[in-house]
Amino acid sequence: MISIYLTYELPAEEYVTFPLFTYQHTGQFDYTAKLTPNTLYNKTTLGPGQGTLYTKIIDYINITFTYRFTCSHPTNITSMEYQVDIELESPGKNWTKAFTTTEILETFQLVNAINSTERVASTTLLLNHTQIDKLVGIIDGEIGTSKSLQYNLAVEPEIHLVAETIVGEENLSTIYDAFAPNLIIEFAKKTPNHISIEDLEHAKPTTITGTRQSILQSVVNWRLVSILAAVIAIPMLSVTAWFYLKTKPPTPLRPIEETVGPHKELIAETTQKPPETTQTIDIKTLEDLAKVSEALVKPILHNEETEPKGKTTHIFYILDRDTKYRYMTITPTKT
Secondary structure (H helix, E strand, O other): OHHHHHHHHOOOEEEEEEEEEEEEEEEEEEEEEEEOOOOOOOOOEEOOOOOOEEHHHEEEEEEEEEEEEEEOOOEEEEEEEEEEEEEEEEOOOOEEEEOOHHHHHHHHOOEEEEEOOOOEEEEEEEEOHHHHHHHHHHHHHHHOOOOOOOEEEEEEEEEEEEEEEEEOOOEEEEEEEEEOOOEEEEEOOOOOOEEEEOOOEEEEEEEEEEEEEEEOHHHHHHHHHHHHHHHHHHHHHHHHHHHHHHHOOOOOOOOHHHHHHHHHHHEEEOOOOOOOOOEEEEOOOHHHHHHHHHHHOOOEEEEEEEEOOOEEEEEEEEEEOOEEEEEEEEEEOOO
C-alpha cells in the first residue's frame, strides 16, 4: 500500500521541449581599399586579409554589407525594415557624433538595397579617411580638445523582420525579430597611421521550440508493479493472519502465587465452595477485590477447583450479607 501511494505521488507525465524550426540572420561585411601608387604592395587595391591598411597610401575604402535571412521551413516575409546608422567616436575624448540621414548620404554616399522576396538586403558606402580626419579636427576644435589621434567609426545596419511560416499541420507561426550587427573601423588605435577593420562576419541563429506532454512509462510500470504486488500481498496477508490466529500458542497462565502475592495478608483459604447468595458481583481484578475488602473490612476467601486438561479455577470472594463479591482466574495445575 505504501508503494502504491509513493508511485502515485510521482508525476506520470512531463512536458518535453522539442525544436519546431530554426532560422538565422547572417551579415557579411567586406571592403576594398583603393591604394595610391606605392612600393609596399605594388597593387592598386587591398581586401580583407591582403595586407595592413596604412592611411598614407589609401585613397578611399569601399565598404559593403550583405544581409540574408534563412529558415528551415518555407517562410513568407510580410515586413522587412532596413536602415544603417553610423557614429563617429573618440574614446579618449569621450565624445560621440551620430550622423543624420542627410550627412550619411553626403559624407559616405550610402546606398541601401532591400529585396524581401529574396530575403536579402545590402549596403555600400564610401569611406574617405581624409574627410573623416578633417571632421574629427573640427569637432575637437569646437569643444576645445586637442586633436584626436585615435577614433572609431561604427557602422550598424539594423534589420526588423516579420515572417510567417507553417509548422506541423497548418499551424501558422509568426517571427518577429531584429538583427543589428556592428562594424567598428578603428583609426590609428593599434598602429599609427593605420586603419583596422575586423569582425566582418556576423550571425544570429535562433531555434523556435514547442512543448508536448510525454508519458513517463517507467512511472506507469512502477504503478502497475505496486498494484500487482498489493493484489498478491493482501490475500496472502489475510491467509497468514487467519493461520496465525488459529495456530498461535495460548497465552501462558500466570502462577497463582504471582496473582495472590501482593494481597496474601487479606486472603483466607477455604475448602468449601462459595455459598449461593441473592446477588453476585464479579470484580475485574484481584486488586479491585482487595479494595472492596479493605472498604468492607472483610477477608477475601479463596477456593480452588481442579479442572481437566491441567487447569485450576481459583475463586476469590467476599461475603457481605446477601451479596457476594467475586473474582475468578485460571492457572495451571500444580504437579
